[in-house]
Amino acid sequence: MGFVRTVICVFFIYFAGRSADGSCYFQQEFQGEYVMQSAVIGPNVQYATLKINATTVGIWGHCHKRIGNNYLLRMSHGETSCIRCFHLKLRSSNVLEMITSQNSVSKCHIVSEEQAENTCPTEQSLRSGNVTEILLFKTKDVHEMQTTRKYCPLDGKYSVIYRNRNVRSSKKIECLGLDSTIDSCPSGSTLNIRLKGCNEGEISEFKFECLGSWNGMRQENFIIFVDSRQHKPRYRCAVYEREQRTGRIYMALSNDSTCNTDLHNATSGFETFLLQPKPATPWPVDIRSSTCNFPDWMQGKWEQIRVNKDTLVYQDHSSFKTYTIKCAASHQSENKYLVFSRSQCNEEHYSCLWVHKRSSNILEFQISTKSSHLNHNLCHESYFLDDAWITQGRTVPITTGDVPRMCPIAGEYTGVIPDSESELCANLRSDCNTEVMYYQVSSCVTGELYEEREYVCLGHWVEGDLLYTYTKRMDVAAGTYECFVGSITPKQEVYIKEAGTFCQRDIDPIKNGMQLIKNDVVTCHEKMPVFNVTEESPRISFEQTTSRRTTEATTTTVRLTKSTRKPWNFDNNMADVPENKEKHNNANISKIMVLLYICTISLLYHL
Missing domain, CATH: 2.40.128 (Lipocalin)
Structure with a gap:
């Protein structure tokens, strides 16, 4: 497999080198094969394939210059060329968002680099929504491997109320009883939906595969699903909101593969779901009577875990399981705890949780061999693996008080x-x-x-x-x-x-x-x-930085508004896009060799 990847990489670098346009390259995380919405014909959504390599974005041309998250893409048509500016934001490893001014997608008449820079999305235009956004869904990564599924932020078992409010049709589907269900069993990457008691009288079963999720500017929670239904768009954008007190989840979906069409908020969209958590099974008596709590320094939100007093919720992204872990007893070793675990599918077992505080913002833990009954021997080191630590960072780092420097070098x-x-x-x-x-x-x-x-x-x-x-x-x-x-x-x-x-x-x-x-x-x-x-994650605000290359600028967070942004359809705008017939100039040998080294080293890191 390593040899195959290397061969693919060599050919990739060769063709990338032929069209290299200055010192502007796309990060490896951006590269791969994508699909995007190209047209909407009636109820049907059509898709087009687009490839991004080290220097080129499909139909939009070669990377000419990078300014922070803004990229100037140049394409040639005969003896003339034009430049567009796109703002690229990786929403998840499988979802890339390209944002540009509303007049720059279908028409490309700018030949001046300075003029193109003036059309780049700004913080103000991103806030106001006066831009065009394009969502790309990755199907293959830079090594031609199929993209992997992602953990879905919605897990557990729910009763659901469903509404399909098609504003273009008098036909409305409603499933208002509590007989309909949603669950994430056996895999936390998939939502299994069963609609019953609907006014149409039919039982509908389908799945949502999670492709990625992210937080918007106004703390909206976005998810991209792959919809298994035949007569629906394959890729769907959803917004959801969770009530902390009741655990209810409100979720709405758009009508196509954008995050705009008929999607306004978590309660208003083309399709809406109200998820009501099913009553939980009571905890065992020895757990309910326990006075054990996890230590104060562990409390709060980490990458894949959250800790509240005696309860730790762990989203295992390797097994796609969510475990609710209750503290049963403290072991004689101060950093080991006998625990009782229950998955989102009601799988239950006892084990020992071994925790180490590496710093104020880092912890590592292991979980021992499982047992069907409470056994204090589970905390013996023989039940753990020497190097099976799971590292976790705080989502909101502690930066005040007696906190030592977090970077080891200066x-x-x-x-x-x-x-x-x-x-x-x-x-x-x-x-x-x-x-x-x-x-x-x-x-x-x-x-x-x-x-x-x-x-x-x-x-x-x-x-x-x-x-x-x-x-x-x-x-x-x-x-x-x-x-x-x-x-x-x-x-x-x-x-x-x-x-x-x-x-x-x-x-x-x-x-x-x-x-x-x-x-x-x-x-x-x-x-x-x-x-x-900030509340969710550390941000970087640039006041006056030292001298840096033109390829680096202020880190900008793309913030989505609900209805003023305009989605883009590929086929509807192709008439104004000149065909890319650029004459490929051979890059110099050293540049090709440098790109080859980058790719080879990257492969070695991932083997």
């Missing part, structure tokens, strides 16, 4: 990426007064920038002679966390290696990682990005 470090034959150079820098790290990859010869990433440090800890740093990545989809393992020598040499999502333990950064040398001239940057904390 200043600027440079190095050469291993196996690149000294072609690729890396730059890692962090400010003394903030918790932000910037990572860049560029040509060691020309300085041309190929990739840049932005991280917020959540904390670090030491095990043996290795330093682990847990971060939240800010330049891709929200909720993306990455771990790094490193070693810092007395000579200020830093060896660093990616350690996956859960801080993999069997990695030697000195042997397999990259060496970074501290720049004595640059120790700290002044007036760097300020770390602001």
Whole structure:
């Protein structure tokens, strides 16, 4: 499989190199094959396929220049060319949103780079909704692998009230009794829907597969579903809202594959669902009588868990199970707890929860072997795996009080990426007064920038002679966390290696990682990005940054409004788009080789 991926990558780089347009590249997370809504004919939605590689976005041309999340795309027609500006936002690993001004999609007459920049979406236009938005749904990733399903934020078992209010037809379908149900069994990536007692008299059963979810500007909760019904759009956008006190969920869907058409809020849409939680099975007597609580430092919301007194809810994204875990008894070891667990499908068992506080904003845990009865021996270390830790970061980091610096380094470090034959150079820098790290990859010869990433440090800890740093990545989809393992020598040499999502333990950064040398001239940057904390996640607001390349600018959050935005249909606007017949110029050999190194190294990291 590794050989096949490498061959695919070589051909990909070859063709990408032929059309490379300056130092503007799309991140690997953006690349792949997508489908998008192309036209709506009556009740039917048609889709078109679009591919994004390192330098090109399908029909819209080559990446000419990047300014933060805004990309200038150039396409040629004969001897002339034109430039459009798109704002790209990765909503989840499977959903990419492209936003542009309302007059820029179907017509491309701008030949000046400066004029094109003036059409880029601004914070004001994103807030007002005076833009055109295009949702792309990924079907294959950069390695030609089929995209994987995602965990659905709606789990459990519910009774449901359903309404289909088709404003274009007098036919209204309502299922108002409590006989209709929704559940996420056996997989938390799928909602199984069974509608009964409807005014049409038929029993309807279908599924919603979750493709991704995200939070909007006004704290709306969006989900993209794959709809199994034959006479419905395949891809559906939903907005939902959960009542904290009752657990009820209100959800509405649009009429097509956009988040606009006949979709206004969680209670007003083309289709609406009211989910009423089914009564829970009583907890066992020994659990109801327990006085055990999880420690104060654990309380709150983490990536995949939330803790409230004696209850921990864990969404396992590998098994697609949601476990409600109740504290049964504290073990003699202060960081082990006998617990009783119940899944969203009412699967029950006893086990031991082993927890470590790595920092104020990082915890790691393991769950022991399962048992059908309460057994204190479950907390013996023989029931755990040595390296099976699950790393979790707080969704709202603690940044006040006696909190040590969360980034382990300050200043600027440079190095050469291993196996690149000294072609690729890396730059890692962090400010003394903030918790932000910037990572860049560029040509060691020309300085041309190929990739840049932005991280917020959540904390670090030491095990043996290795330093682990847990971060939240800010330049891709929200909720993306990455771990790094490193070693810092007395000579200020830093060896660093990616350690996956859960801080993999069997990695030697000195042997397999990259060496970074501290720049004595640059120790700290002044007036760097300020770390602001919001309700859901840390944000970065830029006051006055130090000198940075033109490919980097203010991080902008795309915020959706409900009805003023205009969806775009591909086929309806193609008449004004010039056919892309650009003459492919051969890129120079060094640029192709550099791209090949990037791809090969990326593959090595993922094997």
